[in-house]
Amino acid sequence: MTTERTLKALADNAAGEFAAATSSPPSIYHDENVFALEKATIFQQDWICIGRHAEMPKPGDYITRDIIGAPVFVIRQRDDSIKAFANVCLHRAARLLDGSGHVSRISCPYHSWTYNPDGQLVGAPFMEQTAGFEPASMRLKELRCASWEGFIYVTVSADVAPIVESLDCLTEHVADFRMGDYVSVYEAEETWSTNWKCLVENFMDSYHIHRVHKDSFARYGSSEDITELFPGNDVCAYQVIQESENRMSVYAHPENTWLKGDDRYKTYVANIFPSHVFQLQPDLLWYVSILPQSVDALHIRWAVSIPAEILDNAPDREDAIEEQMALIHQVNIEDRSIVENVFRATASPHATVGPLSYLERNVWDFARYLFRRICA
Ligand code: FES
Numbered sequence: 001m002t003t004e005r006t007l008k009a010l011a012d013n014a015a016g017e018f019a020a021a022t023s024s025p026p027s028i029y030h031d032e033n034v035f036a037l038e039k040a041t042i043f044q045q046d047w048i049c050i051g052r053h054a055e056m057p058k059p060g061d062y063i064t065r066d067i068i069g070a071p072v073f074v075i076r077q078r079d080d081s082i083k084a085f086a087n088v089c090l091h092r093a094a095r096l097l098d099g100s101g102h103v104s105r106i107s108c109p110y111h112s113w114t115y116n117p118d119g120q121l122v123g124a125p126f127m128e129q130t131a132g133f134e135p136a137s138m139r140l141k142e143l144r145c146a147s148w149e150g151f152i153y154v155t156v157s158a159d160v161a162p163i164v165e166s167l168d169c170l171t172e173h174v175a176d177f178r179m180g181d182y183v184s185v186y187e188a189e190e191t192w193s194t195n196w197k198c199l200v201e202n203f204m205d206s207y208h209i210h211r212v213h214k215d216s217f218a219r220y221g222s223s224e225d226i227t228e229l230f231p232g233n234d235v236c237a238y239q240v241i242q243e244s245e246n247r248m249s250v251y252a253h254p255e256n257t258w259l260k261g262d263d264r265y266k267t268y269v270a271n272i273f274p275s276h277v278f279q280l281q282p283d284l285l286w287y288v289s290i291l292p293q294s295v296d297a298l299h300i301r302w303a304v305s306i307p308a309e310i311l312d313n314a315p316d317r318e319d320a321i322e323e324q325m326a327l328i329h330q331v332n333i334e335d336r337s338i339v340e341n342v343f344r345a346t347a348s349p350h351a352t353v354g355p356l357s358y359l360e361r362n363v364w365d366f367a368r369y370l371f372r373r374i375c376a
């Protein structure tokens with residue numbers, strides 16, 4: 001299918017009613033022109049989740065990500081604030097930092113130019129013969145950085161609206177969980193062989209739980225009848241799984257006195273567009289930040305956090321972490337297998353669009369977000 005026809009199919013689907021919605025055209029996961037549009041209108045514009053405050057607690061702690069060819073890093077400052085920078089040396093553009101970790105100063109791996117955590121160049125060996133060289137006037141390019149509920153976001157855009165105010169619609173629902181205080185117990189980065197949209201859609205698809213996760217999330221029974229899907233808006237989409245005292249696989253610890261009523265048994269599954277997805281419970285936070293590497297590969301940073309009151313009161317803290325992680329690892333393996341499957345199969349000349357179930361409401365919300373960005 002040509003790019004023009006792919007975008008027309010996306011637009012037609014987005015313009016209709018949800019009751020008549022279909023999946024997105026299969027070519028949208030493979031078209032290099034679509035990928036170029038996504039890079040320009042989404043990843044060079046929107047806010048990208050880099051990680052969580054709890055994952056970089058000390059001054060000098062940093063996390064790097066690559067926003068489709070734009071390497072960036074966030075680093076905690078001596079005053080405890082967090083700044084974001086382009087991860088590119090001011091000399092001959094070497095990449096400065098890799099992965100995540102801790103530095104007291106940032107030392108370029110090429111010729112040892114050295115920067116303070118605030119981006120100021122403070123050292124450059126053998127440069128004294130270079131006319132007009134003034135390190136005091138040279139700082140790494142700083143990027144816009146914001147924090148919401150313990151998450152850190154960066155944008156390479158100077159123009160996009162502030163993210164925190166945009167998320168008021170979600171903040172009012174999740175603020176009482178105090179997820180910013182959850183303790184980070186596991187962090188990982190992975191590369192998957194699939195288009196980034198396949199994973200975003202999968203995370204927001206509550207239709208596959210009964211099959212793909214029959215031995216993990218669905219092992220306590222079906223959740224379809226207790227899942228409520230809310231229409232997405234310009235910045236996010238979310239759904240709520242409401243358990244109860246009688247049917248508890250999700251619940252707040254007795255020492256959690258701030259969550260009231262139904263919130264004590266509630267799970268939020270959300271997508272902050274484009275690609276920050278998370279599952280928030282009174283007893284767990286699991287997030288995935290998805291970045292495309294190419295049309296057929298993605299890189300994720302994902303992590304799991306647990307409320308302090310649960311860890312503090314567990315008979316064995318490591319056992320409590322291990323129990324949650326065993327489940328999440330299983331779910332992750334199950335999801336990876338199916339989203340890599342779907343990506344391969346959508347390349348088939350016989351792949352077509354199919355009707356959506358009511359449990360895929362947020363998949364359609366994501367398609368409408370895509371339409372607004374890449375077809376505008
Ligand atoms: S590229 Fe960084 S010091 Fe030369």
Ligand SMILES: [Fe+2]
Nearest residue numbers: 202212213335
């Ligand atoms: Fe899943």
